[in-house]
Amino acid sequence: MTLVSSQSPHAPSPHGQSPLHAVQVVGGGSAGSSAHVRSLAAGLVARGVRVTVCAPVEAERTYDFTGTGAAHVAVDRSTDPSSVAALRAVCADADLVHAHGLHAGLRASLALGRRVPFVVTWHTRAHAEGPRAHLLRLLERRVARAASVLLGTSSDLVDRARSRGARDARLAAVALPSPGGGAGGGDGAGREGREGPDGPKARAELGATERPLLLAVGALERHRGHEVLLDAVRVWQGHDPVPLLVIAGEGALRPELQRRIEAEELPVRLLGSREDVPELLAAADLALLPSGWESRSVFAQEALRAGVPLVATAVGGTPELVGDAAELVPYGDAGALGGAVVRLLGDAVRRQWLVERGAWQAGTWPTEDATVAHVLSVYDELTQPVPFA
Structure with missing residues (x-):
């Protein structure tokens, strides 16, 4: 087995030695982690690593893992015996297994029938209440203790892993993959300077040609803070002209939010x-992230890259991600959120x-090359034989 150095991509394996075989196990299907796995697979393959991605068929259709040169094996996102058996068969000749997410880590830990270096990346954390919260802690503890190295995408995830018994928990270098030249695009100009040809069209379609446009993106789930966002609308309803808030995302909370919007006649x-x-961002005046927790929010990264001022809650990994490049407000404080929006709309400077x-x-964020180099250094550390003293 040969691990090709990150300093010499495309270098062939020495004669008679096979390349490192790294199996990537995709987790719950979040866009951020799946895009990361595709980016990572491309970088590893380019550096001579043999990569197999275990993911459902629909994930392969969306992210085209095989387009990177990796192999794809269809494995469902479940812990039933057939899925675990399929994963075990793939991992039988793996030199290293890398699972992405809590549930992928659980499946991989069940499938590993022999000692093999096992890396787990926690890209986000699950949310649970009551008895389910206890079960979640047990799952996190099992995965954290099974991992040779656990990588967390934010410092609080690293701390969480350590509190669950991880032997070796580290901060991960995770880039925002930029397919097609950039997620969100942009060159750091203001809206007038960066708005592409689709910007005015998007504003017209949304009904915001002569009023500020506020954009939030995220699943319509309780912890995303959309209810607080609707409360904050009242703060800026006195602004002239009244801003229009648009929320891109779907989820179980949609009927409840729609009822409120209609009953309270909110401009949402x-x-x-x-x-x-990216097109919605090109049209927006402000981006809003009201979540109760985030790790490395893809939307926050897209907003900053696109040159859209961001108002976000100071939770999880958001402060270390954005630094002072966003207006940060406490989670759940509709007055603070609305006040920040009003101040920014009135302050062009x-x-x-x-x-x-x-x-x-x-x-300052890691590039995709830096992300691959960091992961390779972890793989190298775990797979190289320890020399005798």
Whole structure:
């Protein structure tokens, strides 16, 4: 087995030695983690690593793991015996297994019938209450203790892993993959300077040609903070002209939110699931992230890269991700959230400062090459034989 150095991509394996075989196990299907696995697979393959991605068929259709040069094996996201058996068969000749997410980590730990280096990346954390919260702690403890190295995408995830008994928990270098030249695009200019040809069209379609457009993106789930966001609308309803808030995302909370919007006659539109977030960002005046917890929010990264001033809750990994390049407010404080929006809409200088600071902050984030190099260093550490003293 040969691990090709990150310093010499495309280098062939020495004669008579086979390349490292790294199995990637995809977790719950979040867009961020799946895009990360595709980016990671591409970088590893380019550096001579043999990669197999275990993921459902629909994930392969969406992310085209085989397009990176990796092999794909269809494995369902369940812990039933057939799924575990399929995963065990793939891992039988693996030199290292890397699971992405809590549930992927659980499945992989069940499938590993022999001692093999086992890396787990926690990209986010699950939310549970009551008896389910106890079960969640037990799952986290099992996965954390099974991992040779557990990588967390934010410092609080690393702390959480350590509290669950992880032997070796570290901060992960995770880039925002940029298919097609950029997720969200943008060059750090203000809206007038960065709005592409689809910007005015999107504003017209949304009904915001002569009013500020506020954009939030995220699943319509309780912990995402959309209820607080609707409370905050009352704060900026006195602004002239009244801003329009659009929320892209789908989820179980939609009927409840729609009832409130109609009953209170709020200037809010629920857009459902959208594939055109970069275009929506190109049209937006402000981006809003009201979540109760985030790790490395893809939307926050897209907003800063696109040159859109961001108002976000100071939770989880958001403060370390955005630094001072966003307006940070306490979670659950509708007054603070609404007040930040009103202040920014009335302060063009502050908005432009945030745009410029956001471009600088985005430049500090890991690149995809740096992400692959970091993961390779972990693989190298775990797979190279320990020399005798």
